[in-house]
Amino acid sequence: MAAILRAALGYFFLVFMVRVVGRRPGKQMNPFEFVLIFFIGGLALTFVVADDRSLTNAFTQIMTIGLAHYLLVLVRQHSPRIAKLLDGTPLILLAHGQWHEEVMHGMLIDPQDVMTAARDKGISSLDGIEYAVLERNGEISIAPASKG
Template identity: 30%
Template sequence: MFTVLIRTIILYFLVITAMRIMGKKQIGQLEPFELAITIMISELAALPMQDTRIPLVHGVISIITLILLQTILAILQLKSEFLRKLINGTPSILIKDGDLDINELRYQRFNINDLMEELRLQGYYNISDIEYAILETSGQLSVIPKTDLTPPSKKDLDIKTTQDSLPITLILDGKINHKNLQSLGKDISWLEKNLNKNGIKDFKEAFIVLIDSHGELYFQKNLKNNKK
């Protein structure tokens, strides 16, 4: 029992490390070879956990080999467009100028119902409204509507705006983030003064305090849901 526990812990951290090395893509964004390696790693990790007769080192060596293979292929694809096309394939145009490419749909085994569902999920209901629909190598569908149906931007409407910035956390669960406070060019006195204005007398009373994307102070108390 103890042996199984130790083997499971080792394999768990090994698989987590493998996923970290492979990058931050979601399952739906994995290229075919990345998905294949992910499935193989999960199978190789499961076998030594289920069957203690299989030496743990066999599973570890196999997983490390796949990680190295994936890393080498990823580097080679960065350097070679031919290899990238060979391994991942190329995007396929399913709709062009509002017309379906029937041959491409058949080749990709992509039926009309699936295509219409993908279009609806992106807010389009008519094939004639689409300039291009491209099936990416990851399996996701990119949709480019006809220009006259593209939603207007604030620039098109001549609406003056200011660029949003990333929110900066100043206090989390009563603890001050001095590094973020310093990056704003502020000090403890400034923070204390602003919190006092909003009825917070002690930093520990605040669950979260941050400067939001509009440059405004946002806070929430630990016990009361008072917000600004």
């Protein structure tokens, strides 16, 4: 019972922490953010597993985390408000040659991140971007400027 509660608590606590840490982890993840994710994961393991290293515990905790995740996804699908709380909304970073500085600053994103996504699309300069949008999954999607 305690092990199952620890697993569920660990899952929801990590979901909360990852949400608060920000949306940068995703395609824009840099090596420092890898450290963050692995370190948090490793530390969570100690209190979730505690002193019960049995196969039974591993299986029941994995099943608990699976159920907790399913529940969260189900709630998210049925409630747009909870979906917004969990994922946020897409945010415009750049539109018609204008940076949306409030969003860039708030989401800790700099022009280099946008240019990385643009190069991925074969765009070689910032003026080739009509819109840059930070998506809910942390990716930056680019709408190229129409030629002429």
